Amino acid sequence: MKDIVFNLIDQEKIRQRDGLELIPSENYVSKDVLKAMGSVLTNKYSEGYPSFEGITDWDESEIAQKILPNYRYYGGQTNVDRIERLAISRACKLFHADHANVQPHSGANANEAVYYAWCNPGDKILAMSLPAGGHLTHGSPVTRSAKIYKFIGYGVTDEGDIDYEELEKKALEEQPKIILIGYSAFMKIPDFDRVARIAAKIPDCLLMADMAHVAGLIAGGVHENPLDHGFHVMTTTTHKTLRGPRGGLILSKGKVSSPLKRPDHTLENIPTLIDRSVFPGTQGGPLEHVIAAKAVAFGEALQPEFKEYAKNIVKNAKTLAEELIKSDFVLQGDGTENHLILVNVKESYGIDGKMYEKALDHAGLTLNANALPTDDSAAFRPSGVRLGTPAITSRGMGEPEMKILASWMKKIAKICKEAGTEDNLPKYSAELETIKKEVKELALKFPVPSI
Numbered sequence: 001m002k003d004i005v006f007n008l009i010d011q012e013k014i015r016q017r018d019g020l021e022l023i024p025s026e027n028y029v030s031k032d033v034l035k036a037m038g039s040v041l042t043n044k045y046s047e048g049y050p051s052f053e054g055i056t057d058w059d060e061s062e063i064a065q066k067i068l069p070n071y072r073y074y075g076g077q078t079n080v081d082r083i084e085r086l087a088i089s090r091a092c093k094l095f096h097a098d099h100a101n102v103q104p105h106s107g108a109n110a111n112e113a114v115y116y117a118w119c120n121p122g123d124k125i126l127a128m129s130l131p132a133g134g135h136l137t138h139g140s141p142v143t144r145s146a147k148i149y150k151f152i153g154y155g156v157t158d159e160g161d162i163d164y165e166e167l168e169k170k171a172l173e174e175q176p177k178i179i180l181i182g183y184s185a186f187m188k189i190p191d192f193d194r195v196a197r198i199a200a201k202i203p204d205c206l207l208m209a210d211m212a213h214v215a216g217l218i219a220g221g222v223h224e225n226p227l228d229h230g231f232h233v234m235t236t237t238t239h240k241t242l243r244g245p246r247g248g249l250i251l252s253k254g255k256v257s258s259p260l261k262r263p264d265h266t267l268e269n270i271p272t273l274i275d276r277s278v279f280p281g282t283q284g285g286p287l288e289h290v291i292a293a294k295a296v297a298f299g300e301a302l303q304p305e306f307k308e309y310a311k312n313i314v315k316n317a318k319t320l321a322e323e324l325i326k327s328d329f330v331l332q333g334d335g336t337e338n339h340l341i342l343v344n345v346k347e348s349y350g351i352d353g354k355m356y357e358k359a360l361d362h363a364g365l366t367l368n369a370n371a372l373p374t375d376d377s378a379a380f381r382p383s384g385v386r387l388g389t390p391a392i393t394s395r396g397m398g399e400p401e402m403k404i405l406a407s408w409m410k411k412i413a414k415i416c417k418e419a420g421t422e423d424n425l426p427k428y429s430a431e432l433e434t435i436k437k438e439v440k441e442l443a444l445k446f447p448v449p450s451i
């Protein structure tokens, strides 16, 4: 008998097929990525790392064929080693890194491993504050890291850019061990050179970028790469714009050596300090089926088509932002330079983000309510919503569809305004159902690549 879990997976397939995904941190993987993830590699334990000893260049056939000694704690690693080496070498190629650790189970694990690699308890980390657009893992008091390290927050200006003056002032005063540039709701391209100049004034300061959101744009060449601007480390998730499996990745510049011996605590040794921090520091056995899927996704991102995809993500986001402004929406930072849009729905239509999120959900449009940098509303009733274009661009949508999307968003905002409260939304279910039908009609014209 078919397990009921599979019925639910089938229902989720239908939800993804018939609706439009506007959550900026979500995407649709390819059939090949999905195949690698659902493979027998999930049966394998491979604590430790493969080695690159004796690899003379980064030629893929050499990497995929050579059987080398490794730093693993279990036998039977012949295939796993070669797959993980492919993932590492492709990641380094994509992001111009000297080293890649492909084992972090998620973006949160990747960040935590970097903090643990470089900091001692009580050390200071300067990062974008959560209300300004930073991520929970950048020092929110509810996290484990915030109990171990001392996080200091910097904010954004009224124009929505990083407040570099505040960042510099706090960096010089506090002498942090890490300056972190990273975010979940920020629409500009950071001035990495300016931050590198600030960090150079502080002894032993690690420059870290958490590019979880924009990694696919960096890989596609439409966004600056922090590793090209003096940053030592870049963390990312692999499942957002990068369009790989759910997981984390740490890229670094420096000297790569055996993870078996603890290296001196220097910035040059950061690749090896990170390897030791991921395993055995903060994780156990790697998920080799996910690492194989990461290798496949990195291979896809190295193809010329991915450059086109990255370009289209940004083009669509800019078009959608312009259309939303024309539809009387107020946008944080007046628009976007990446894939992300933050809409102030309270100022635009006098409604709250949560109610708007729910109404859009009824119509098959998925996004998330999000606090704004200046938000004084309760955390569960923020004034904004956050949306983005990676997933709809993977479906092949373009300018005409962005216009349609903006018109639906306007209609639904007006419904919310008229309803006044969430409890009144059921009265408008007929209108929302009509939009849902139109959404489905459009969605079916642009199939999800893996369904």
Ligand SMILES: Cc1ncc(COP(=O)(O)O)c(C=O)c1O
Residues within 6 Å of the ligand: 025, 105, 106, 107, 108, 109, 111, 135, 137, 182, 183, 184, 210, 211, 212, 213, 237, 247, 248
């Ligand atoms: C900037 C940033 N860092 C880290 C993470 C955490 O990633 P994960 O959910 O894979 O732990 C996210 C997730 O949204 C993120 O946006």
